[in-house]
Amino acid sequence: MLYVVLFFTFFSLFLYVLLGGADFGAGIVELFSSPENRKLNRETIYKVMGPIWEANHIWLIILIVILWIAFPMYFNIIITYLHIPITLILLGITMRGVAFIFRHYDAVVDESQIWYNRMFRISSLITPVFLGMSFGALVSGRIIVSPGPQHGFAEIFMLPWLNIFTLLTGFFYAALCAFLAATLLIGETEGEARKIYSRKSAIATIVLVILGGLVLLYGFLTDMAFVKDFVENPFSVAAILLSAVLLIPLWRAIRKERRVLARILAGSQILLVIFAAVNTHFPSLIISAEGDVNMLQGIAPEASINILGITLIVGGAIILPGLFHLMKSFNMIKFSIKEESKN
Amino acid sequence: MENIDYARLQMAFTLGFHIIFACIGMVMPFFMIVSHYKWLKTRKPVHLQLTKAWQKGVAIFFVTGAVSGTALSFELGLLWPEFMKHAGPVIGMPFSLEGAAFFVEAIALGFYLYGWNKLPEKFHWFTGVIIGISGVLSGILVVSANAWMNAPSGFDVVNGEFTNIDPVAAFFNAAWFTQALHMTLAAFVATGFAVAGIHAFQIRRNKKPELHKEAFRISIFFGAVAAILQPLSGDLSAKDVAERQPVKLAAMEAHYETEKGAPLYIGGIVDEEEKSVSHKIEIPGALSFLAFGDFDAEVKGLNAFPEDELPPVSIVHYAFQTMVGIGTLLMLSGILFLISLKKKSWRDDRWFWWLFAILSPLGFLALEAGWTVTEVGRQPWIIYEVMRTSEAVTPMPGLQYSFYLYVLVYLSLAITVTWLMKRQIKVLNNSIG
Secondary structure (H helix, E strand, O other), X not given: OHHHHHHHHHHHHHHHHHHHHHHHHHHHHHXXXXXHHHHHHHHHHHHHHHHHHXXXXXXXXXXXXXXXXXXXXXHHHHHHHOHHHHHHHHHHHHHHHHHHHHHHHOOOOOOHHHHHHHHHHHHHHHHHHHHHHHHHHHHOOOOOOOOOOOOOHHHHHHXXXXXXXXXXXXXXXXXXXXXXXXXXXXXXXXXXXXXXXXXXXXXXXXXXXXXXXXXXXXXXXXXXXXXHHHHHOHHHHHHHHHHHHOHHHHHHHHHOOOHHHHHHHHHHHHHHHHHHHHHHHOOOOEEEOOEEEOOXXXXXXXXXXXXXXHHHHHHHHHHXXXXXXXXXXXXXXXXXXXXXXXX | OOHXXXXXXXXXXXXXXXXXXXXXXXXXXXXXXXXXXHHHHHOOHHHHHHHHHHHHHHHXXXXXXXXXXXXXXXXXXXXXXXXXXXXXXXXXXHHXXXXXXXXXXXXXXXXHHHOOXXXXXXXXXXXXXXXXXXXXXXXHXXXXXXXXXXXXXOOEEEOOEEEOOOHHHHHOOOOHHHHHHHHHHHHHHHHHXXXXXXXXXXXXXXXXXXXXHHHHHHHHHHHHHHHHHHHHHHHHHHHHHHHHOHHHHHHHHOOOOOEEOOOEEEEEEEEOOOOEEEEEEEEXXXXXXXXXXXXXXXXXXXXXXXXXXXXXXXXXXXXXXXXXXXXXXXXXXXXXXXXXOOOHHHHHOHHHHHHXXXXXXXXXXXXXXXXXXXXXXXXXXXXXXXXXXXXXXXXXXXXXXXXXXXXXXXXXXXXXXXXXXHHHXXXXXXXXX
C-alpha cells in the first residue's frame, strides 16, 4: 500500500504542477500582456479553464492531506520551517481564487473589475514564485531541523527559503507555469490570438531554459549537495536533456496545429522535469543543514497507510473518470476527428 | 498576550469565517436544485431566474468556502504542528474522504455552472444534486475529525507516542454522530433563515414580490424543518457531552457544585473569581433530567475538577445560552411559518416579513456560539485528556503578525462578499421578467 500512497503523492504533485501551474500561468501571461490582449486573455482562460478551474487546485489539498497522514514527520518539517512562505502562498491562493470568481460573477461590471483583475494577475505571479521558493528551500540544505538556542529567528525561519537559490527556483517555477499556460492556450485560439500565444510561449520557453540553467549553475558553483548529486545522476540529467529535446517536436506540433500532441508533449516535459528533480535524491527529498531527511522514515503506521491507500484507490476510481469526463465535455482534452482531418 | 493566544485567536477567527462560507456553500445548492426542479416541471420563468440567481451565490460561496478551507488545512499544520504530527495518521481517514467528496463537488460544480444548454437537461439538474450531496458529506466528514478531538479513540499513548492506530475506530468515535447531526441541521437552520430573511426584506420593500416569495418559500421551508428538528439533536448532544466531557457540561451550565437533582440555569452572570452565578433563573432538577434523563441524577460541578483543567467558564456559559436562546426563537418562528401555510392571511401583514428579515443573521450567530461551546469548552485540551493546546503550538514566534494579516484578509473578504450579494440582489430586482 505504501507504493500506492507514494504513487498518488507524486501523481498529485505532477497534476498540481501541470494543471495548477497552467492555471497560475494564465494569470502570468495576462500580467505580461498589453491592455488589449488582456481582455482577450481573460475571456480565453475563462472559457478554457473555467469548468475545471476549481478542480485544478484540489490536487494541492490532496497532496497536503497525503503528506500529513502518511508522512507526518516530513509534513511537520515543511510546515514549521516554511511557515512564512506557506502563509504567503495561502494568501496568494485566497486572493487569486476570489478575484477570479469576483471578476466573472459580479452582477455589475464597473471599475471594481480593475481591482479584481489586478488582484488576479499579481497573485497569479506571486503564488507560484513562493511555491517554487518553498520547493527550492527543501533541497537547498539550509533548513535546521533541530535548532538550538544559538540559532536566531532569521536563521531558522527566514534564510532557508529566502536566498538566491530559492529565488531562482521560484522564478523558474513561475516561468514553467507561463510556458504551460501559453502552450495550452495556443490550442484554444485562432488567428491573431494564436500568434500572440505562440509568441508568449516562445518567450516563456527561453526564460525557462535560462532560469533552469542559472539554477543549476548557481547550485553547482556554491557546492549545493542537491545540484551536485543532480549533475552526477545520469537518469536525472538524461531526463532534463530529453525534456529539452522534446521542445523541438513540441514546436513542430504547435505549428502544425496538432493540439493533442502538443499537450501530451508539454505534459511529458513537466513529468520529466519532476522526475529529474525527485529521482536525484529520492527518498530524501528534504536536504537539511544536518543532512538528508529520508521520506520513508517516521512514516505513519501500517494501518493508516493501508486505509489511506484504499481511500485513494476508491476516490481515484470515482474522481478521475469524472474529471476526465468534465475535461472532455468542455474540450480540455481533444480527440476530435476534425483535428485529424486538418493534417 | 502570548504566541499561543494569537495562534488560538487566528484559528478561531479563520474557522469562524470558514464555517459561515462553508455552510452557505453546502446548503444553498439544495435551494438551487429545488428551484431548478420547479423550472423543469412548470417552465415558469420566475423559477429559471431564481435558479440562475442562486447559482451565482453558490459559485461565490463555494469558492470562498474552498479557499478559506484550503487555508485552514494548512493552518492546522502552521499553527499546531505537534498536533498534526501525532493526529494526522489517526484522523487522516475522514480528511482524505473529505478531500474526495470535495473533489466530486468541484467536478459537479464545473458541470453545473457551465452545463446550461450544453448538457441534457436532466443530467444537468442531477449534477446539481451531486453538488448538494457531496457538500453535506464533506461537512459531516470534517466534523467527524473534530469530534475525535472531543472523543479521542482508535489509538494508545505509550511514552508520548501514538501507537496501535486504528483509523476506522478513530473515524467512528463516540462524538461523531451527535456532532455531525447537530452541525448539519445547524447549517440548514442558519442558511435557511439567512436566505429567507434576505428575500423577506425584499418582499417587504415590494421588489419583485413574486420571485422573492418563491425564494422565501423554498429557503424557509428547509430552515423551519431543520429548526424544529434541532432541539432533538441538541438533546442527544447534551446527553453525550454529559457522559463524555462532564467538565464541558458543567462549564456550559456554569455549575460549580456537584449536586443531585441539579437545576437548569437560564441566563445568569458568571463570576469566575467567586465561582458563583448571580441573576439566573433556576428550573429545579431540569439539568439532571436533560443530561441524564433522571431528575435526581448527580451532575458533576466544576469544583470537582483540577483547577488547571477548567475551560474559561463564562465564555462557554454565555455562548451556550446564546445558542439555546436563538435556537428556541428560530424553532418557534419555524412553527409560525408552518402555521402560515394554513393561515395565509398572515402573509399579507407587514410584521410577518419584518419578523423573518430580522431573524436573518441569528442562525449564524447561534452557529458560531455553538462552535465556541465545543471548542472553548474543550480547553485546555486540543485532544481531550491526551494533548494540551499549549503542547501543540508552533515554535515559530511573532504569530501576532500572521493573526493581523488574516483578520485583514478575511474581513475584507467578508465585506466584499456582502457587497457582491447586495449587487446581485439589486440587479435581480431591476431585471426584466
